[in-house]
Amino acid sequence: MNKHEFGMQGEDIACKFIESHGGRIIERNFRFKGGEIDVIYKDGDYIVFGEIKYRSSSTFGMAEEAVGYRKQRTISRGCDFYLTKNKLDQFTPVRFDVIALNVDERQETVKVHYVKNAFDYIPIRKMR
Numbered sequence: 001m002n003k004h005e006f007g008m009q010g011e012d013i014a015c016k017f018i019e020s021h022g023g024r025i026i027e028r029n030f031r032f033k034g035g036e037i038d039v040i041y042k043d044g045d046y047i048v049f050g051e052i053k054y055r056s057s058s059t060f061g062m063a064e065e066a067v068g069y070r071k072q073r074t075i076s077r078g079c080d081f082y083l084t085k086n087k088l089d090q091f092t093p094v095r096f097d098v099i100a101l102n103v104d105e106r107q108e109t110v111k112v113h114y115v116k117n118a119f120d121y122i123p124i125r126k127m128r
Contacts, residue, residue, distance in 0.1 A: 006054065007054060009054075010052060010053075010054030010101050011028065011029075011038060011039065011052050011054075013054075013101055013110055013112070014038075014039065014050070014052040014054075014099040014101060014112070015028065015039060017099065017112050017114065018039065018041055018043075018050070018099065021114075022043065022044075023041040023042065023043045023048070024041055024042045024043075025039060025040075025041045026040045026041055026042060026047070027039070027040045028040075030078060030082060032077070032078050032081040032082070033081075034074060034077055034078075035074040035075070035077065035078055036078070037049050037050070037051070037075055037078040037079075037082070038050055038051055038052040039052060039099075040082065043095070045093050046093045046094060046095045047082075047083075047088070047092060047093070047094050047095075048094070048095045048096070048097050049075050049078065049079050049082070049094065049095070049096050049097075050096075050097045050098070050099055051067050051071065051075060051096075051097070051098050051099070051118075052098075052099045052100075052101070053066045053067060053098065053099070053100045053101065054100075054101040055100075055101070055102050055103065067098050067118065067119070069122075072096070072119045072122055073122045075096060076096075076121050076122040076123075077124075079094055079096075079121065080124075094121070095116070095117050096117065096118055096119050096120070096121070097114065097115060097116050097117065097118055098114075098115040098118040098119075099112065099113075099114055099115075100112070100113040100114075100115065101113075
């Protein structure tokens with residue numbers, strides 16, 4: 001299995017997890033200038049921007065540790081673009097979640113670690 005197929009398999013697992021917990025997938029792999037958001041879904045009144053991380057081993061750390069400031073900023077920009085594109089205003093309730101998938105090599109299973117409200121929106125810095 002190549003890297004792309006591995007990633008797509010992880011996204012499928014994460015989306016099934018989201019749906020099994022009441023989420024409704026709106027869009028997958030939402031692309032915008034500057035990045036991509038793995039999954040956008042509805043959870044109650046919230047539009048959720050989800051980052052999916054899938055790790056085949058813990059050699060480089062757990063999957064949920066891989067969503068740093070730079071990625072959070074990129075997802076925040078994608079949120080701005082998505083809301084504008086869909087004519088939604090700043091009062092639309094949004095949330096940023098991380099769906100981390102870690103392979104347990106001993107048991108040959110995938111463990112899902114769902115981090116609800118994983119980080120806050122990062123506003124655009126205004127230039128002086």
